[in-house]
Amino acid sequence: MYDVIVVGARCAGSPLAMLLARKGYRVLVLDRAAFPKDTVSTHYVQPSGLARLRRWGLLDRLAGTGCPPITQARWWFGEDLSVRGFAPPHDGVDSALAPRRTVLDELLVDAAREAGAEVRERCTVRSLLRDDDGRVTGVRFQRRGREHTAHAPLVVGADGRNSLVARETGAVKYHERPPLTVVYYAYWRGLSPDRRHLNEVFLMGDKQIGVIPTHDDACLIQVARPHAFYPTYRSDIEGHYHKAIAEAAPALARELADGAERVDRFRGTADLGNFYRKPYGPGWALVGDAGYHKDPLTGQGISDAWRDVELLADAVDRVRCGAEEWESALAAYARARDARSELIYEFTCEAAGFDLDPMTRQLVQVVAAHQEDADRFFGMIAGSVPAEEFFSPDNLLAMLGRLPADALAELTGPKGM
Ligand SMILES: Cc1cc2nc3c(=O)[nH]c(=O)nc-3n(C[C@H](O)[C@H](O)[C@H](O)COP(=O)(O)OP(=O)(O)OC[C@H]3O[C@@H](n4cnc5c(N)ncnc54)[C@H](O)[C@@H]3O)c2cc1C
Incomplete structure (x- = not known):
């Protein structure tokens, strides 16, 4: 009997297992892959994600793999319109990294094992086990053609956007947009x-x-x-x-x-749907892409997974220590995840839709012409400038105020309304 079973051992599953094992829980992680193994994903990791890795004691190890730090960004919005700069530091981390997933994911798997989690590769979870009340109590999985079961009071789906745990529990999707x-x-x-x-x-x-x-x-x-x-x-x-x-x-x-x-x-x-899923229910929870998936354009997925892993590990710990009831702790996890991601989710969907609205286009002109705005724009994407601060009415008005008068008139006149 384990305390927690985690399905999936990549960006979400292994760090969750590591954090829970470090808190003393008995954790089993199952993945059908054997690591190192590549996956279909580009891999730009934001400074906010790297700040978490550093807190977990893993950043030096990753930096030591020879991955070059990324310290400059240039985004083109037209032949003569580009924004240059870089995000302000996030908790002292002033660069991004784009490590190959063969390197990153194996490092995370190793860290989970070092923390004491039992990580079993080449194990494909086929279904969830439930008690008479429908509460999830474990998993049925296959290894080398043989069926096995494992039991725990909590099963976490860190099994990606096509999550079996989400499918079997009927986790409800919301804020859904079609693939863009x-x-x-x-x-x-x-x-x-x-x-x-x-x-x-x-x-x-x-x-x-x-x-x-x-x-x-x-x-x-x-x-x-x-x-x-x-x-x-x-x-x-x-x-x-x-x-x-x-x-x-x-x-x-x-x-x-x-x-x-x-x-x-x-x-x-092309399997790039945009959605949130309710990330918990009786005996189960979701984290990473399984619970929240969006177009990769702004490179948020890995850093988001690490943010949500911390939130979920804390919620699980509060419940297990008796400090909080399951429903209230997990509802707080879901609220925090959604609140921290909703504005960048909207921006990502807009940018990935190949159709920036007139106001966003004008804001790009301002950002391109003012270095401080440019760095704050990259900071919003990197997570070092809170999106709610960047998109606050005060900040948007201040930026629009920096537009030349004719551009502002075009935006507020009958054509731009
Ligand atoms: C084209 C593309 C580009 C991207 N670019 C970026 C980027 O630049 N930056 C960024 O931050 N994010 C990017 N992302 C998103 C990023 O890949 C994901 O957010 C991240 O991989 C999520 O990690 P995860 O652990 O939740 O899921 P995954 O990485 O999907 O891992 C899920 C794991 O679960 C295992 N699994 C699934 N089902 C089962 C089962 N039934 N039994 C056992 N094991 C199972 C799988 O084998 C897999 O190892 C991109 C994604 C795509 C598709």
Whole structure:
């Protein structure tokens, strides 16, 4: 009998297991994968996420894997319109990292084991076990073709956006938006050394391109298109990938043509729904993508998972210590998760929808022209400037006040209303 069973051992599952094991709980983690194993995901980790890793004692270990710190960002919103800068430090962390998931996820699995959690790989959970009242009491899983069961008063689904735990418990979805994009990416070597610490993003018409430096002197380059483009994109991934780069980022296309080498195959997905799920019920909880998933454009998923893992570990501990009832502790977890993510969720959906509204476009002009606003914009995405502060009416009015008079008139006149 365990205290907690966690299904899934990547960004959400292993840190949750680590934190609970450090508090003295008996934790079993099951994953169908064997690590190190890659997954379809780009991997820009925000300074706010890295600040958590440092608090957990893991940041130096990750930095020591040779992943270059990212200290500059440049986002293009048009041929002549770009925002440059970087987020203000988050709890003293002044850079981002984009570690390969083979490296990051294995490091997290190791940390869970070191904390005392039992992590079992190549174990596929097939169903949940319940008592007569319907309360979840464990899992049935398969390893090497044989069926096993494990029991615990709490089963946590950290099993990704297509979570079995969510499906079996009927966890209700809300704030749902359809998938907005389809993304393919590949790794490249031989790009300009100027890219070593730079995250460049192009949001041009119906094309989004991101360039992210990672391990092994390589850069990940991702190309997202509207979701409806998926069948066409899939019919010729390489052709459409390069065509989009040539049209939206011609200088980058020249760099690729000028001796850069693709070092891995193309990967991608169109399975990018946007939703929250109610993250708890009798005997079960959800964390990470299983409970809250959004388009990857703003690179929030990993850092969000780490934030929510801390919230959930605290809630579980309060219940187990008898300090709080299950319903009130877990409802507070759900509220905190939603409150901390709702504004960036809205912004992500807007930006991923390839259709910025007129006010956002004007704000981009302000942000591009004022360095302090630019850094605060990147800080909002990085989690070092609270989104509610950045999007507060006072701040938006102050930024709009920095617009030239004619642009402001256009926005507030009959056409812009
Ligand atoms: C194309 C793309 C780009 C992205 N880019 C970024 C980015 O730049 N920055 C960022 O922060 N986030 C990014 N994300 C999001 C990020 O990948 C996720 O938020 C993050 O992986 C969530 O971690 P997780 O542990 O919740 O789920 P996952 O990483 O999906 O892990 C779930 C684990 O559960 C296991 N599992 C599932 N079902 C079972 C079962 N039945 N039995 C046993 N094991 C099971 C799986 O094997 C897997 O290991 C991107 C996502 C995509 C798809």
